[in-house]
Amino acid sequence: MALVAPRASAQDRDCLSEPRAPIEVTPASGGGEAVPFDAPVSVRYGAGYFGPDGPGDAPSSLFTLVSCGPCGTFCSVDDEAPVPGLVQTHGDVLVFLPDGGFDRNAQYRGRATGVDDFLLFDFCTNSLSSADLAMPVVGGFATPTSTQVGANVLSCLPDGGYRIGVFFTPATYDGPRGSIEYLLYQTRGEGVDEPRLVDRIRNFPGDRITMTFLLTPAEARTPVCYQIVVLDGLGRATLPQGDACIDPLAQVSFQGACTASPGRSSGGAAAALVAGLALLLVRRRRS
Numbered sequence: 001m002a003l004v005a006p007r008a009s010a011q012d013r014d015c016l017s018e019p020r021a022p023i024e025v026t027p028a029s030g031g032g033e034a035v036p037f038d039a040p041v042s043v044r045y046g047a048g049y050f051g052p053d054g055p056g057d058a059p060s061s062l063f064t065l066v067s068c069g070p071c072g073t074f075c076s077v078d079d080e081a082p083v084p085g086l087v088q089t090h091g092d093v094l095v096f097l098p099d100g101g102f103d104r105n106a107q108y109r110g111r112a113t114g115v116d117d118f119l120l121f122d123f124c125t126n127s128l129s130s131a132d133l134a135m136p137v138v139g140g141f142a143t144p145t146s147t148q149v150g151a152n153v154l155s156c157l158p159d160g161g162y163r164i165g166v167f168f169t170p171a172t173y174d175g176p177r178g179s180i181e182y183l184l185y186q187t188r189g190e191g192v193d194e195p196r197l198v199d200r201i202r203n204f205p206g207d208r209i210t211m212t213f214l215l216t217p218a219e220a221r222t223p224v225c226y227q228i229v230v231l232d233g234l235g236r237a238t239l240p241q242g243d244a245c246i247d248p249l250a251q252v253s254f255q256g257a258c259t260a261s262p263g264r265s266s267g268g269a270a271a272a273l274v275a276g277l278a279l280l281l282v283r284r285r286r287s
Contacts, residue, residue: 018046020055021114022062022094024202027123028178034071034126037104039179041065041096043112043119050089055115059094060087065110067103071124077111136171136180136230138240144226146248149214162220162248166211168240170203171230177203181231184211187243189224198226220248 068075085098105127145165180203185195198213225245230238
């Protein structure tokens, strides 16, 4: 299985493009929290990098990870022997699984490269023989908002339109909080025949997460529905609620026909999201 491929949306048409390069890494670099020894390293690249129209680089040639020693030890990616492991791609994400897992209380430093740029990162593993066991838990969601926006370059809507805002409490998690990622999918609306990725954001300090997406005037004529998906450091997907919907013009929100509980879907678009978002993390038997 792979990540659901992003579909073109109002905010990325004709005004935004992602670089042919790594964009972000999980575990979060320098997050200050110990990473579970069984966590993979996931690097998100610009949309389509590993697709048929991408550069065609061998995934294994784009990723290097070295072990520096005990936590706090600095080393260069080029001066140490690479950590052996399996490199795979799933959608636009490169995933590295170390042979036998990571060492405890160890500092790791890595580099992911692309055509346009490269990304250096580092993290430290925990000192205990503990794994990432619990799924993220997200609090209740606030009512979504619909705000009319004028035509300007920053809104990426030459004819104006509407901005849909979704606000919620950050997730709690037994792993590094910086490894949590939130994905916002539009599941229903004008021209939407499958879940469409419209926003994504990494967890950050604070008491509220804000996600948004834009609609053209034509797209705002009918109610739209969305689904929040939470990915933890192991690539496991949690759906905190079912589809939620809003009428952009009337600014009236309501619950969609689909409902879901954490880690499980009850059907419809939510089922497609769980199936599409789960990373196929191939585990090797540890000695």
